[in-house]
Amino acid sequence: MQVKGRVLSVASECVPLIKTGGLADVVGALPAALRPLGWEMRVLLPAYRRLRGHLGAMREVWREPGLWGGEGVVFAGEVEGVDLLLLDAPHLYDREGGPYNSAGGDWPDNPQRFAALSWVAARLAREGVGGWKPDILHAHDWQAGFAPAYLAYGGPSGVGSVITVHNIAFQGWAVAGMLGALRLPREAFHPGQLEYYGGLSSLKAGLVTADRITTVSPTYAAELMRPEFGMGLQGVITARAGVVSGILNGVDTGIWSPEAEPLPYSARAMKGKAANRAALCAEFGLAEPAGPLAIVVSRLTDQKGIDLLPQVVPEFVAAGGALVVLGSGDPALEAAMRGLEQRFPGRVAVRIGYDEALSHRLFAGADAVLVPSRFEPCGLTQMYGLRYGTIPVVAAVGGLADTVIHASPAALAAGVATGLQFHPTDAVAFGQALRQLVALHADPKLWAQVQRNAMAHPVGWETSAAAYAALYDGLAR
Numbered sequence: 001m002q003v004k005g006r007v008l009s010v011a012s013e014c015v016p017l018i019k020t021g022g023l024a025d026v027v028g029a030l031p032a033a034l035r036p037l038g039w040e041m042r043v044l045l046p047a048y049r050r051l052r053g054h055l056g057a058m059r060e061v062w063r064e065p066g067l068w069g070g071e072g073v074v075f076a077g078e079v080e081g082v083d084l085l086l087l088d089a090p091h092l093y094d095r096e097g098g099p100y101n102s103a104g105g106d107w108p109d110n111p112q113r114f115a116a117l118s119w120v121a122a123r124l125a126r127e128g129v130g131g132w133k134p135d136i137l138h139a140h141d142w143q144a145g146f147a148p149a150y151l152a153y154g155g156p157s158g159v160g161s162v163i164t165v166h167n168i169a170f171q172g173w174a175v176a177g178m179l180g181a182l183r184l185p186r187e188a189f190h191p192g193q194l195e196y197y198g199g200l201s202s203l204k205a206g207l208v209t210a211d212r213i214t215t216v217s218p219t220y221a222a223e224l225m226r227p228e229f230g231m232g233l234q235g236v237i238t239a240r241a242g243v244v245s246g247i248l249n250g251v252d253t254g255i256w257s258p259e260a261e262p263l264p265y266s267a268r269a270m271k272g273k274a275a276n277r278a279a280l281c282a283e284f285g286l287a288e289p290a291g292p293l294a295i296v297v298s299r300l301t302d303q304k305g306i307d308l309l310p311q312v313v314p315e316f317v318a319a320g321g322a323l324v325v326l327g328s329g330d331p332a333l334e335a336a337m338r339g340l341e342q343r344f345p346g347r348v349a350v351r352i353g354y355d356e357a358l359s360h361r362l363f364a365g366a367d368a369v370l371v372p373s374r375f376e377p378c379g380l381t382q383m384y385g386l387r388y389g390t391i392p393v394v395a396a397v398g399g400l401a402d403t404v405i406h407a408s409p410a411a412l413a414a415g416v417a418t419g420l421q422f423h424p425t426d427a428v429a430f431g432q433a434l435r436q437l438v439a440l441h442a443d444p445k446l447w448a449q450v451q452r453n454a455m456a457h458p459v460g461w462e463t464s465a466a467a468y469a470a471l472y473d474g475l476a477r
C-alpha cells in the first residue's frame with residue numbers, strides 16, 4: 001500500500017498499553033484502521049512507570065533537554081502491535097499510580113506533565129524524527145491540547161493539526177500565572193486565544209489553534225455548541241463551527257465478536273446466547289429471570305447517570321427483570337450499587353472493579369445493556385451491545401442518539417429498530433424505557449427481529465476511518 005501521508009497521534013492513553021476509558025480504545029484502534037487507507041500513524045505516549053519496561057526493546061530517536069525539570073528522551077518501536085513513540089521523562093512520569101492521579105488525588109504538576117508531552121509532540125511534528133516526518137499532528141483531549149498551540153505559536157510548519165474532543169468535561173485547567181512557565185506567548189493571553197475564565201485551559205488552547213476540530217459523534221458536535229453540553233467552551237466551539245466535525249467511533253470487531261467468545265453464537269445461530277445467559281446467571285448466583293437480563297458496564301460517575309438506577313431498578317425487578325453491574329468510580333455510587341445488590345438478592349448482582357474479560361461475558365450473556373448517560377460524546381458499550389444482540393437502552397444524547405435506532409412504532413413497522421432511546425435523562429423517562437424493554441422482550445418475534453437488526457448494524461471502523469482519512473487529505477499540504 002502506498003503511503004499517502006503520516007500522522008503523529010498524541011495522547012495520554014492507548015490500548016493495549018494504558019487505559020482508563022474509551023479514549024484509549026480509540027487512540028489504539030485508529031492506526032490499524034487508517035493503514036489500509038494509506039495513512040501511517042504513530043502514537044506518542046508518556047513512558048509511565050508501567051510502560052518503562054518496553055524501553056529496552058526500543059530505539060532512542062530524540063533528546064529534549066530542559067523538559068520541566070529534567071531531560072526527555074523519545075524511544076521508537078513497535079510494542080504490542082502499536083507503532084509507538086514513548087517519551088521517557090522519569091521526573092514527570094515514573095510514578096506509582098494512574099496516568100493522572102495517585103491515591104492522594106490529581107498530580108499537582110499535571111499542567112507541566114502534559115505540557116511536556118505536547119511540547120515534544122510539536123517538536124517532533126515540526127522536525128520529524130529518525131527520518132519519519134509527519135504531515136499531520138493529531139491531538140486527543142486536554143492532555144494533548146497544548147500540542148497544536150505550540151505548533152501554531154512556533155511559526156509556519158507545513159504540518160496540519162487536528163484536535164479531537166473525547167470528553168469536554170475535562171479541560172486541563174492551569175492558573176494564569178503559569179503562562180510563561182508553560183512556554184505560552186504572553187500576547188496570546190486574551191479571550192480570543194488562551195485566556196479562559198481568568199486562567200488557562202489546555203483544551204481551549206488546542207481548540208483555538210488546531211486547523212480542525214473533531215469530536216466523536218455528529219450529535220455531540222452539535223451539542224457542544226450549547227451551554228448544557230459545552231461546559232464553558234460552547235462559545236469557543238461555535239466560533240470555529242466551520243472547522244468542527246463529528247466522526248463516530250468504531251469498535252474493534254475482531255475483539256468484540258460473539259463468534260469469538262468461548263460459547264460462540266451469531267445472528268444465524270442464537271442458541272449460544274442462551275448458553276451464555278445461563279452461564280452468566282450461574283456465575284453471579286442469579287435465578288434466570290423470566291424478563292430481560294440487563295447489564296451496566298461503566299465508569300460509575302455522574303456523567304453516566306448511574307444514580308438513576310436505584311430509582312428504576314425496583315420496578316424493573318418486579319416486572320421480571322434482573323441486573324448485573326460492572327464498574328468502579330465514585331464511592332457514593334459504588335455504595336448505591338452495593339445497596340441494590342443487598343436489596344434484591346438473586347436479582348441484582350454488582351461487581352466493583354475493572355474487568356475486561358468479565359465485560360465480554362456480560363455482553364454475551366445479557367439481553368440488554370443500559371446506558372443512561374447525561375452526556376455521551378460517543379459511547380462504546382452501546383455498540384458492543386449492538387454487535388452482541390444485547391439490546392441497548394440509551395439516553396438520546398451524543399453518540400448514543402447517533403448509533404441506536406429507537407423501537408418506535410414506525411421503526412418497528414419498517415423493521416429497522418435496534419434498541420430503545422429515552423429523553424430526557426431522568427428516572428421517569430428511563431423507567432418508561434425499561435417498561436418498553438420488558439414488553440418487547442415478552443414478544444419473542446419482535447425481540448428476535450430487533451436483535452437481528454442490532455447485530456447487522458455496522459459498528460466497525462471502516463466508515464469512520466474513511467472520514468478521518470478525508471480530513472487528513474484535506475489538510476496535508
Ligand SMILES: Nc1ncnc2c1ncn2[C@@H]1O[C@H](COP(=O)(O)OP(=O)(O)O[C@H]2O[C@H](CO)[C@@H](O)[C@H](O)[C@H]2O)[C@@H](O)[C@H]1O
Pocket residue numbers: 020021022023025026166167216249297298299326327328353354355356359376377378379380381399
Ligand atoms: N468496570 C469496567 N470493566 C471493564 N470495562 C469497562 C469498565 N468500565 C468501563 N469499561 C470499558 O471502558 C470503555 C468506556 O468507553 P466509553 O466510550 O463508553 O466511555 P468513556 O466515558 O470512558 O469515554 C469517553 O471517550 C470515548 C472515546 O471517544 C467516548 O466514546 C465516550 O463517549 C467518552 O465519554 C468501554 O470499552 C467499556 O467497556
